[in-house]
Amino acid sequence: MTPSFDPLETTVAEIHEAMQDGEVTSRELVDWYLDRIDAYDRDGPTLNSVVTVNEDARARAAELDEALADRGLVGPLHGIPVLVKDQAETAGLRTTFGSAVFDDYVPETDATVVKELKEAGAIVLAKTNLCDWAASWFGYSSAIGRTKNPYVLDRDPGGSSAGTGAGVAANLGVVGIGEDTGGSVRLPAGYCNLFGMRVTTGLVSRTGFSPLVTRQDTPGPMTRTAADLARLLDTITGYDDTDGWTGANAGVADQSFTEALDPDALDGARIGVLRQALGDESNPESAPVTAVFEDALSTLEDAGATLVDPVSIPDLDQQLDDTSLYVLQSKHDINEFLDGRANVPADSVADIAAAGGCHELVSDLFTAMLDGPADPSAVPEYWEGVGAQGRLQRDILQVHAEHDLDAIVFPDAPVLPPTEQQLRDGTYSTMGFPTNTVIASQSGCPAVSVPGGLTDDGVPVGLELMGVPYDDHALVALASAYDQVADTREPPATVLSDD
Numbered sequence: 001m002t003p004s005f006d007p008l009e010t011t012v013a014e015i016h017e018a019m020q021d022g023e024v025t026s027r028e029l030v031d032w033y034l035d036r037i038d039a040y041d042r043d044g045p046t047l048n049s050v051v052t053v054n055e056d057a058r059a060r061a062a063e064l065d066e067a068l069a070d071r072g073l074v075g076p077l078h079g080i081p082v083l084v085k086d087q088a089e090t091a092g093l094r095t096t097f098g099s100a101v102f103d104d105y106v107p108e109t110d111a112t113v114v115k116e117l118k119e120a121g122a123i124v125l126a127k128t129n130l131c132d133w134a135a136s137w138f139g140y141s142s143a144i145g146r147t148k149n150p151y152v153l154d155r156d157p158g159g160s161s162a163g164t165g166a167g168v169a170a171n172l173g174v175v176g177i178g179e180d181t182g183g184s185v186r187l188p189a190g191y192c193n194l195f196g197m198r199v200t201t202g203l204v205s206r207t208g209f210s211p212l213v214t215r216q217d218t219p220g221p222m223t224r225t226a227a228d229l230a231r232l233l234d235t236i237t238g239y240d241d242t243d244g245w246t247g248a249n250a251g252v253a254d255q256s257f258t259e260a261l262d263p264d265a266l267d268g269a270r271i272g273v274l275r276q277a278l279g280d281e282s283n284p285e286s287a288p289v290t291a292v293f294e295d296a297l298s299t300l301e302d303a304g305a306t307l308v309d310p311v312s313i314p315d316l317d318q319q320l321d322d323t324s325l326y327v328l329q330s331k332h333d334i335n336e337f338l339d340g341r342a343n344v345p346a347d348s349v350a351d352i353a354a355a356g357g358c359h360e361l362v363s364d365l366f367t368a369m370l371d372g373p374a375d376p377s378a379v380p381e382y383w384e385g386v387g388a389q390g391r392l393q394r395d396i397l398q399v400h401a402e403h404d405l406d407a408i409v410f411p412d413a414p415v416l417p418p419t420e421q422q423l424r425d426g427t428y429s430t431m432g433f434p435t436n437t438v439i440a441s442q443s444g445c446p447a448v449s450v451p452g453g454l455t456d457d458g459v460p461v462g463l464e465l466m467g468v469p470y471d472d473h474a475l476v477a478l479a480s481a482y483d484q485v486a487d488t489r490e491p492p493a494t495v496l497s498d499d
Contacts (some may be wrong), residue, residue, distance in 0.1 A: 001028040006159050008171055009491055012080055012228050015174065019068060019079060026061035026068075026079030027121065029174075032127055033081050034058075037172050040150075046168055047495075049147045049163040052085045052094045052127040060123050061130045076231055083173035084241070085164050086127040087134055088219070089208040090114055097210045098130040098141035098160070101346050101355045108342070111208025112243070113177060113219045113236045120235045125173050128163025132358030133334060134184055135326075135366045136160060136430040138423060142358040146420065149191060149491040152459050155417040158188035159362075164222050165192035170495040175232055176222040181212040182326070183412070183437020185220040186449035190412030190462015193489060195229045195479060196222045198440060202248030204233075205240035211333040213325050214245075215386070216441050226450070226483040229258035230476050236439035248470070257476050263484045265477035267304030269406040271465075272311035272399060273297065277436040279414030286414050287387040288455040293411050296452045296463045296486070300409070303485045308403045313395055316439070322388035323442035326365060328381060331372040361423050365430040393443040393469070400468055407478055410436050411460035413451050436464065437494045446472045447477045451488040458493075 005023040018024045034053065041047045041479070064079045089095050089107035091114075096102045114124060129147045131140055139147035139162025149157040151172040157166040161178030165188030168176040178185040180198035189196025197220050204219045211217050221232035234257045239248045278293065279286025301307055303480045313319070335348045349369055358366045376382040399408065412433045418428045421441035440447035445466050463482075467475045483489075 001032065007032050009224060010174065011225050012174060012231055015080065016073060016078065018462055025065045027058060027065055029079065030057050030061040030081050030123060033173055037126065040170055041167070041172060045148065045150065045153055045494045046494045047148050047150055047166050047168070048144060048164040049128055049172065050126045051096055051129050051144055051163065054093055054124050054126060057081065057123050057125050064121060064123070073121065075119065075121035076116060077235060080122050080174045081125035082117055083126055083128050083164050083167045083176040083189070084124050085115060085130055085161050085178050087130055087179050087209050088114055088177065089125065090124060093124070093127065095127065096143040098134065098143050099352060099358065101352050102344070103143065105344060107468060110206065112205035114208065116236050117177070128167050128176065130160045130162060131362040132366060133210060134160040134179060134181060135330065135358070135369065136362035137183070137187060137433045137435055138162070138362055138418065138430070139166070140361045142356065142359045146277065149417055150494050151193065152417070152457070153494060154419050155459065156191070156420070156423065158191035158417060160184040161188045163220065165189060165194060168192070168222050168224060169194055172490060175228050177219055177324040178222045179209055179214045179217065180441065181218045182441045183435050185222060185434055185495045186412050186437045186447060186462065186464060189222050189449040190452070190464070191417040191460055193451045193454070193460035194222050194224060194482070195226055195448065196220060197229060197233070197475070198446060199233070199237065199472050200248060200446045201444060203237045203252070203472060204244035205243040205246050206330060207240055207242040211337050213329050214333050215325065215329070219344070226476065226480040227261060229479065230261055233257040233476065236459060252460065252472055252473070255473050257473060260473040260477045261480040262477040263481055265481035267301060269305045269478060270404055271300055271305050271307055272403055272405045272408040273307055273309035273311065274408050274410040275310040276312055276316050277410035277414060277439070279434070283415070285416045288459065289411050289414055289416060289461050292455055292461040293463065294455045299486050300482070303481060308405060311399050311403055311408060313399060314435045319388065319392045319395070320438055320487055323385055323392050325382065325385045327368045327372050328379060328385060329372070329376045331369045332374060332376050362430055368431065389442055389444065393445065396443050396445055397468055407467050407475060409464040409465055411452065412437055412464045416455070416459050438468045444469055446475055448475045450479050450482050451486065453488040
């Protein structure tokens with residue numbers, strides 16, 4: 001690696017240019033990131049974001065360096081070290097799903113997203129921490145314990161894709177893959193100063209990811225720039241005959257997220273401001289979030305956006321209660337997933353609970369799941385929730401149509417990331433945590449989180465732009481325009497060095 005190339009905060013495009021100019025090899029890049037994992041994840045601030053390092057990463061990097069010399073870049077992610085949430089199965093590489101019960105589980109096949117990453121030339125560098133079975137908003141797992149927020153070490157990085165959020169933010173990998181059911185990509189992206197997106201359900205295959213609510217589940221990218229977000233989306237979206245929901249790609253199959261990048265997309269855009277999603281300004285955990293949010297609104301206006309302020313969704317709080325399906329569906333979906341796998345140490349949620357359950361600080365939803373129905377379709381309350389999700393989506397579409405909006409904006413969460421003490425003293429629980437990310441998840445709308453900025457105390461706040469189903473490319477365009485003007489992305493001071 002030559003002195004002219006700086007890996008810190010680098011992008012895929014910058015890496016490929018440096019590779020082609022002989023300034024860095026993929027093997028050198030892998031070594032650099034593995035050294036950072038040792039220095040900052042295992043030592044130093046001990047972020048504890050990585051569950052398992054891929055011991056074959058160096059060998060794969062060497063193969064890709066030979067391929068580059070022979071025939072050039074093999075794909076859009078050639079030689080790029082990627083962090084993958086340990087919710088995704090990886091052939092020959094331990095996959096825990098955040099559970100100590102699955103500490104020794106090694107899948108035989110890759111999740112579809114992992115296959116697509118590898119085909120694009122990416123290197124799975126490491127698997128990252130998540131709360132047990134992705135069933136919480138917080139970064140605690142029975143597999144490896146607590147993941148820290150790299151910006152403020154006593155605060156949580158957000159869940160359930162906590163390890164990917166903390167790892168990408170701390171430059172332990174170039175880009176990352178999370179998974180989003182209720183907000184598990186966007187909440188940690190917001191709390192870790194990243195870009196993160198949940199697409200319209202079905203644009204990305206879920207095969208090989210443990211489920212939580214199949215109607216809402218979707219893997220998604222977590223990156224430091226909008227351009228890398230688009231590049232990852234172009235790699236992982238597409239039809240997969242093992243996941244019937246991916247027929248959703250039929251209407252957008254020929255569209256490129258990278259080509260949708262538009263530095264001027266905010267100029268003339270109409271953005272609705274959802275003030276219902278703000279917290280009480282007398283709450284010291286909400287007031288700093290609102291202050292950053294107001295500054296971000298000014299940034300949107302300065303870029304040429306017209307703010308429709310405010311807009312409102314009818315009976316929003318009640319609708320979010322009515323559309324929650326976790327307790328009704330999650331046990332069934334996880335049981336069905338496990339039933340189709342060989343050599344797993346537990347065949348059901350009940351077996352997992354009997355073998356040790358999950359981390360005590362993220363156990364309330366998991367415990368509630370145990371009492372869920374074996375067959376949700378036989379329970380009237382389930383279909384009432386499904387119908388309520390349709391009504392919520394129609395109300396959101398009505399707001400868009402009434403005001404001719406390109407997106408609706410609000411903070412990912414109305415409160416700062418919880419501190420470890422707040423979680424230990426019961427200030428927040430999974431089932432009572434006030435995240436706004438469920439608005440998009442439970443209505444079936446796509447949404448992208450962008451770095452809103454840091455509070456005066458250096459705590460990240462995420463800004464969420466929510467669109468309408470299948471308008472994902474327009475959201476990426478808006479995110480890319482915001483990325484050009486916001487200047488809010490900066491690495492955390494806890495993991496900066498002169499090395």
